[in-house]
Amino acid sequence: MRNAFSLFKNQKRMSSHSSGHSTNSPGLNRSYHTNCNSNDDWFRYTRGRFLFNEAQEMSIRYVNFNMNELIKRATESVGLTSAQCSRVEKFPDGMFNKTFLFTMHDGTQVVGKVPNPNAGRAYYTTASEVATMDFARNELCTPVPKVLAWSSKAEDNTVGAEYIIMEKVAGVQLSKVWPTMGFKERFELVKTISTYQKAWMAIPFTHYGSLYYSSDMEDSDGCDLVKGVLSIPKHHRFAVGPSTGREFLDDGRIALDLDRGPWNTVEQYKSAVGLREIACVQNMTRLPRSQLSLYGPGTYCSSRSKKIAALQGYLRLVKYLLPTDPSITSAFLWHPDLHAENIFVHPERPAEVLGIIDWQSSELLPLFDHARQPDFLDYDGPPSTGIDPPVFPDGFDRLDPAEKAEAQDLYLKMSLSALYRRFTYSNNITLFKAMEFRQTTSFEMMLLAQNLLIDGEALYRSRCLDLKEEWTALPGVQASGNAPFPLLFSADEVASINEDASGAIRGMELMQSLRQSLGPMWPEKGVVRPEQYDEVKKLLQQAKAELIDQLAYSETEMAAWEEAWPFDS
The missing domain is CATH 3.30.200.20 (Phosphorylase Kinase; domain 1)
Structure with missing residues (x-):
């Protein structure tokens, strides 16, 4: 089920790009x-x-x-x-x-x-x-x-x-000039952003959460900024307090009383993530619907008990998933969303950054959580590792003009992504190590656990079955003296988990097919422009009718698909 787990990750990554980001171009x-x-x-x-x-x-x-x-x-x-x-x-x-x-x-x-x-x-x-x-x-x-x-x-x-x-902010949004920028200009901008990222890493924090003024936090006299460096005094103006990260707020989480930090260790923080998801699963009146999968008869049947079982497994695993290198587990302040509408550049020299906006929901997190490729690179292809350049697609000369343009665009995005990685490797090896850790099984298991309230528990539990084969290679296992694998599954549980995973894959394929059928009219995160609303709603109603006609074999199944449909009628 490893390939299915990767499919789920890719689906999740695609859905994370919202059409509702704030912009700095006048509207009304x-x-x-x-x-x-x-x-x-x-x-x-x-x-x-x-x-x-x-x-x-x-x-x-x-x-x-x-x-x-x-x-x-x-x-x-x-x-x-x-x-x-x-x-x-x-x-x-x-x-x-x-x-x-x-x-x-x-x-x-x-x-x-x-x-x-x-x-x-x-x-x-x-x-x-x-x-x-x-x-x-x-x-x-x-x-x-x-x-x-x-x-x-x-x-x-x-x-x-x-x-x-x-x-x-002076200048123009990067989104306005990015399409006309040459490859060299784009790479110069990448280097500029990388320079800022290196500056952000100059000051590690000793706690995890979000940053505040000390005067806004009760009983705070400031925060220790640099771990283990006694020559740098406590910074009395600032304090670490509860996280304002979106994952502690979205999909109804904002209404619950949760442990939002601050946390003293990375293990405390990562454990709080699992406990947060369990509290939400147990206490929400109605669980949020998945936007990644269509679940109905013949696919996967989600339940609170299955979600909690997956999260309990995560909590037993988490200390073994964490990297042992303190340089990539230390807490840093980072911009949460480096997309092209949050970066302002000089209109005539677009590699010159004049401002970075929208620091809302910023967090002090372990470096490996921050070490994402900047969103403005706009590359959603297969994850890359190492520093080697991408290979140009085979059979390029046999493609038609539209296919050539698409292949060339993807290759340029892959090349820029690879150059970002190579530049990071040469100029900020610690960040590069954190980026490499994000490609490991350990990071996969932590990342997917962060949103099990919504989706993914079937494939998560399936991945736990495979994890036993890789157990001794995990960093925390080696550091603990080869601790035994902490999860036990009966033969019946294994069969049930595999059946659920197959159903979940079917549900993802159905949603992917629906997405492709609507093409550019697809409502990302359920949002469309007002003038598109009636047309998209009609298209979705037609798609639902076709889906029920194909998949429902009884009135009971028809009713179940009606109930499972994630969009308003």
């Missing part, structure tokens, strides 16, 4: 007038429509606040009055925030950001983001917008919501 434009609170578009999600549970998805993205007061805070941040604000524009909605551009009569511009209810827990989300931006800007020498004004206490300010007022 409104001239400033005396009472901006009459415009409901400021407060609601306007960028897309949801194909499942739309009322709930819209409600967690609706935030009511006093726009007139936000304008006042924005103008005061640059020494002006509300009357001197000549224009307010709303940027296209992100999935978690409302963002606005305020233009003053003298041309000065500032950006205001208000988090949605789904952005994170009240107070912690904004408090951590502001401290993180300060640290990244002033301690890690990263081009981050300066925060001009902020409040993490909605009840204590006249805006009526948490907010951040910050400088407007």
Whole structure:
């Protein structure tokens, strides 16, 4: 089942790219007038429509606040009055925030950001983001917008919501110029980003969680930044507190009382991940539906007990999965989402980075969790290891023009990805070691456990059956003196696990087929542009009818597929 496990990983990676990232290109434009609170578009999600549970998805993205007061805070941040604000524009909605551009009569511009209810827990989300931006800007020498004004206490300010007022970043979004950049320019940008990543690694932390000002954390006198280096004093301005990471918030997790840290060791952190998922499986009234698989008659039958069994296995395995090299388990601050809309570059010299935005949900995590390929490289092909360049596809000359263009595009992406790895190997060997660890069985088993609330428990348990063959090669097993394999399965359990894995594969194949049938109209994470909503909904209804006609052999099975369908009728 190893290949099936890889299929699940690839499906999960593809679904992680959301169409709802916030951008910094103006969307709805409104001239400033005396009472901006009459415009409901400021407060609601306007960028897309949801194909499942739309009322709930819209409600967690609706935030009511006093726009007139936000304008006042924005103008005061640059020494002006509300009357001197000549224009307010709303940027296209992100999935978690409302963002606005305020233009003053003298041309000065500032950006205001208000988090949605789904952005994170009240107070912690904004408090951590502001401290993180300060640290990244002033301690890690990263081009981050300066925060001009902020409040993490909605009840204590006249805006009526948490907010951040910050400088407007110069330049243009990388997404605007990336398609026209040459390969050499792209690689120069890769090197620039790699330089910032090396700077982020200059300061390890002794705890795992998220970063805050010490004044915002009770009973905190600061945090030890560098492990084992006595010459560097405690940093009294900053403290490590609870994680604001999305995995502790999304899909209903935000509502539960969970251990969000901070944690003293990497094993405590990774164990908290498994305990978090168990608590969610046990306490949620209804489990979230998978967006990776179609589960119905003849596929896999998910259950709370199977999810908990997989997670209990993870908890027994986790200490043996962890790498023993402290350089890649130390905690570092990292940008959580380096995609092309969060990076601003010089329009004429696009390898020159002028700003990196959206530090919300940043975490202090082990380096091996951070060591992903930057999203702006846009490579979703087979994972690469080592530093060798990719091989050009065989039979290229026999392809038709469209196939040649597709193959060449993939080859260029693979080449740039390989150059990133080679450059990292030459200039930041510790990060390269962390990237290599991400290609191991140990990392696979930790990564997939992070989302077993939603999906993957069947293939996870199947992978546990295979793990016994690789057991003695795992880093933690060797360090522990070859501890015995901690999981035992009866013959009946093995048969049941294998049957579940086969059904799960069938469910993934059905969803993949559905995705391919809709092509560019596929609603990534269930979201489509408003003008596409009716058409996509009709296409999904047709697809559901065809699927039920093909797979259901009784009224009972028809009803089961109706219930299992992940989109609204």
